[in-house]
Amino acid sequence: MSTETAEKTQVQKPSEPILSKRRKKLITDPLVDDNPITIQVLGICSALAVTTQMQPTMVMALSVIFVMVMANLTISLIRNTIPSRVRIIVQLAIVATLVTLVNEVLKAFAFDMYKELSVFIGLIITNCIVMGRLEAFALGNKPYDSVLDGFGSALGYSWIILAVAFFRELWGSGSVFGYPVFENIAGLFGGGFSLATNGLMVSPVGAFIVLGLIIWVQRTKTGYIEH
Amino acid sequence: MQQSNAYIITFSVILTVILGFLLSGTSELLGPIQQKAIELDTKKQILGAVMPAEELDRMEADAVIDFYERRISSKVVNIEGEEVEQDTDGNALIAENVSIARNFKRSPEDRLYPVFIFHAEGNESEVESYILPVYGNGLWDEIWGYVALQTDLNTIEGVTFSHAGETPGLGARITSGDVQARYQGKEIFDEGGNLQAVRMQKGEGKDYSGEPHKVDGLSGATITAEGVNRMVESYLSHYQNYFSRQREGGDAAPEEQEPVALN
Numbered sequence: 001m002s003t004e005t006a007e008k009t010q011v012q013k014p015s016e017p018i019l020s021k022r023r024k025k026l027i028t029d030p031l032v033d034d035n036p037i038t039i040q041v042l043g044i045c046s047a048l049a050v051t052t053q054m055q056p057t058m059v060m061a062l063s064v065i066f067v068m069v070m071a072n073l074t075i076s077l078i079r080n081t082i083p084s085r086v087r088i089i090v091q092l093a094i095v096a097t098l099v100t101l102v103n104e105v106l107k108a109f110a111f112d113m114y115k116e117l118s119v120f121i122g123l124i125i126t127n128c129i130v131m132g133r134l135e136a137f138a139l140g141n142k143p144y145d146s147v148l149d150g151f152g153s154a155l156g157y158s159w160i161i162l163a164v165a166f167f168r169e170l171w172g173s174g175s176v177f178g179y180p181v182f183e184n185i186a187g188l189f190g191g192g193f194s195l196a197t198n199g200l201m202v203s204p205v206g207a208f209i210v211l212g213l214i215i216w217v218q219r220t221k222t223g224y225i226e227h
Numbered sequence: 228m229q230q231s232n233a234y235i236i237t238f239s240v241i242l243t244v245i246l247g248f249l250l251s252g253t254s255e256l257l258g259p260i261q262q263k264a265i266e267l268d269t270k271k272q273i274l275g276a277v278m279p280a281e282e283l284d285r286m287e288a289d290a291v292i293d294f295y296e297r298r299i300s301s302k303v304v305n306i307e308g309e310e311v312e313q314d315t316d317g318n319a320l321i322a323e324n325v326s327i328a329r330n331f332k333r334s335p336e337d338r339l340y341p342v343f344i345f346h347a348e349g350n351e352s353e354v355e356s357y358i359l360p361v362y363g364n365g366l367w368d369e370i371w372g373y374v375a376l377q378t379d380l381n382t383i384e385g386v387t388f389s390h391a392g393e394t395p396g397l398g399a400r401i402t403s404g405d406v407q408a409r410y411q412g413k414e415i416f417d418e419g420g421n422l423q424a425v426r427m428q429k430g431e432g433k434d435y436s437g438e439p440h441k442v443d444g445l446s447g448a449t450i451t452a453e454g455v456n457r458m459v460e461s462y463l464s465h466y467q468n469y470f471s472r473q474r475e476g477g478d479a480a481p482e483e484q485e486p487v488a489l490n
Contacts, residue, residue, distance in 0.1 A: 083235045090242060097246045101253055108257040111264035119392070203397070 026148040030156035032222065037160040038215045039224060042128040047161050048207040050120045054177045057165035059106070059113050060120060061158035065151065067098045067124050068133060072150030074098075075138040082139070091134045092125070099124045129157055160214065167210045172201030269323060270295045275387035276358045276375035277345050280404055299358075300351050301343045306336050308468030314339075327362040327371060335465050342469065345375065356384040357473075359466055363458025366450040368392035370401065370458060376415070380470045383425065386410040388455065398451030406445065414439035415463055422467060424460035427452040 016023075036042045050060045074094050075082070082090050103121045106114040114121075124130065133153050138146040169175055174182030174197045182195040200206050218224070271283050271291055283291060301322035303311045314320050322341035330338040341360055347353035357380065362371040372388035385408075388401040400406050413425045423440040431446035445452045 081238065083230065083238055085230065086235055086239060090239075093242060093246055097250060100250055104253050104257050104261070108260040108264060111261075111268050114264075115268075203394075 023145065023148055026145060027152035027155065030149075030152040031159065032156075032218065033224075035156045035160060035218075036129040036132075036153050037157055037211070038218050040129075040132075042132055043157055044211075046120055046123060046127060047157075047164060047211060048204045049123075050117065051161050051165040051168050051207050051210075052172065052202055053169045054162065054165045056113060056116050057161050059110070059117060061154075061161060063099075063102045063106075063121055064124055064127065064130075064157055065154040066102060067095065068130055068150040068154040069147055070098050071095050071130060071134060072138040072146040073143055075134050076141060076143040076146035079139050087139065088131075088135075091131055095130055095134070096125050129153055160211075163214060164207055164210045168201045168206050171198045172206060173197060266323070267291060270299075272387055272389060273299065273343050273358055273360075273373055276373040276385045277356055278385075280387075297348055299343050299345055301341060304340050304342055304466075304469045306338065306340070306465060306468065308466075308470070308472040311339060327360045328369065331362045335461075338465070340462075340465060340469070342466075343373070354378055359462065361458045361462040363454055363461065365390055365393045365401075365454040366398050366448070367394070370451070370454055372401075372455075372458070374410075374459060374463070380473060381414050381416050383410050383413045383415065386459075390451075393451050394448065398445065398448040400445055400448065401451060401455060409435075409442040413442060422460075422464055424456070424463050426456045426460070 030036055034040065037044065037047055046060065051057050071091070071094055075091060099122060102124070103114070106117070106121065133150055137149045141149070166176065169177075170181060174180060174195060182197065186195055198206070201210075267288050274283055274291070274295060286294065303320045303322050303325055305311050312320060320339070322343065325339050325341045327341075330340075343358040343360075344351070344354055345356045345358055347355060356375045356377055358373050358375045360371065360373055362369070364370065368391035370388060370390045370393065372386060374386050375384040376382065377384050387407060390399060390401060393399045393401065410425060415422060415424050417423045417440070425440050425442055427442050427444045428435065429444050429449055429452075431444050433443055435441040435443055
């Protein structure tokens with residue numbers, strides 16, 4: 001599931017600053033250099049599915065951040081008591097519980113979002129990033145570091161799906177966060193023309209194309225080559 | 228020690244109990260709020276058949292509920308068009324609580340059919356339109372909606388459709404305002420008084436403004452469109468007895484097809 005091996009528990013100096021260089025790296029690494037979507041190629045399914053519009057994508061991103069931070073924290077807190085033979089099912093149970101909580105809260109307070117996202121929120125359980133970080137990091141590291149690691153990875157996931165959603169909504173529906181950009185641009189020129197939207201962007205194929213372009217640009221810049 | 232079976236079993240049991248309590252506690256706590264959200268959603272969908280969705284979205288939750296209570300009266304009828312007031316257990320029936328999905332599983336003769344009547348404020352007999360729920364199968368999952376008929380019980384005032392899992396950008400477009408607007412002003416009966424319903428046609432982009440029983444289709448979503456057609460047609464046919472009862476007597480609609488002022 002994970003493409004990485006567990007990081008070695010580092011020898012803790014007694015007074016490591018709250019955001020030491022090492023800890024900052026826990027957050028910043030997954031943003032670009034070790035991005036879960038573009039480098040590790042995990043969590044692709046939801047990146048394709050929920051990114052037709054910005055707003056649901058934002059809710060999805062926040063949900064994933066919450067689930068990853070809490071799951072990493074919980075697992076890390078009880079890491080020494082988890083029997084290793086059943087650790088995967090224990091992780092699964094905790095992730096599933098957190099995801100169900102998110103789902104219930106959305107159902108109560110944001111019913112429209114719940115209707116739109118429902119099945120994809122549930123699918124956070126199967127998002128490889130979550131279980132991957134639990135296996136690779138939270139099981140072997142202290143709670144605070146694990147929280148940072150979960151937050152970083154979730155952020156890396158979030159900005160990619162938000163970027164994909166931005167282009168898909170702009171090209172596919174001509175709007176950003178529901179704000180009709182294309183209409184207004186056409187309006188600026190007196191409405192003498194209209195900007196066509198591309199139906200391809202609304203279908204999952206559009207996500208593949210946008211995601212592919214993002215990965216391309218990123219790898220050109222960082223020079224990353226898959227081994 | 229951690230590898231012993233006893234430890235693993237104890238650990239699993241404790242974990243399960245804790246997580247179980249957490250989940251059932253949340254469910255208890257949020258249950259009433261969720262019920263309200265669902266109720267609001269249903270009422271919004273019903274009202275959506277007679278008013279633009281944007282207008283509903285601008286309204287506060289309480290305003291929607293209040294508006295609904297002032298303008299909608301509801302009842303439940305059976306396949307014969309007779310009003311049903313109690314369910315089989317003798318409990319009073321509330322149209323809003325009748326699950327169309329559950330009734331869909333029964334044969335049409337045994338189903339309960341709610342009718343929502345959109346009336347003038349403060350006067351229940353001054354009917355403006357009849358809102359009827361419809362339910363059926365799309366391509367991937369269930370689809371449902373509400374069809375509002377004008378007082379001639381023939382002209383469509385408006386429709387609203389929802390879906391559980393149609394393809395985004397294709398079949399899911401049945402929820403969009405411009406697709407639903409295509410139904411406005413269409414007629415469900417032909418001149419001989421036979422039910423024709425209104426059917427989405429294959430392909431998209433043609434003009435059907437002169438044809439009362441046809442609307443433009445959904446390009447790339449023929450199966451969803453077929454599902455919508457089947458759903459609308461079958462449910463309208465189930466309400467036929469109710470229509471004829473309404474026409475015959477009581478607070479029946481006027482015979483002539485004068486257009487009703489849009490809200």
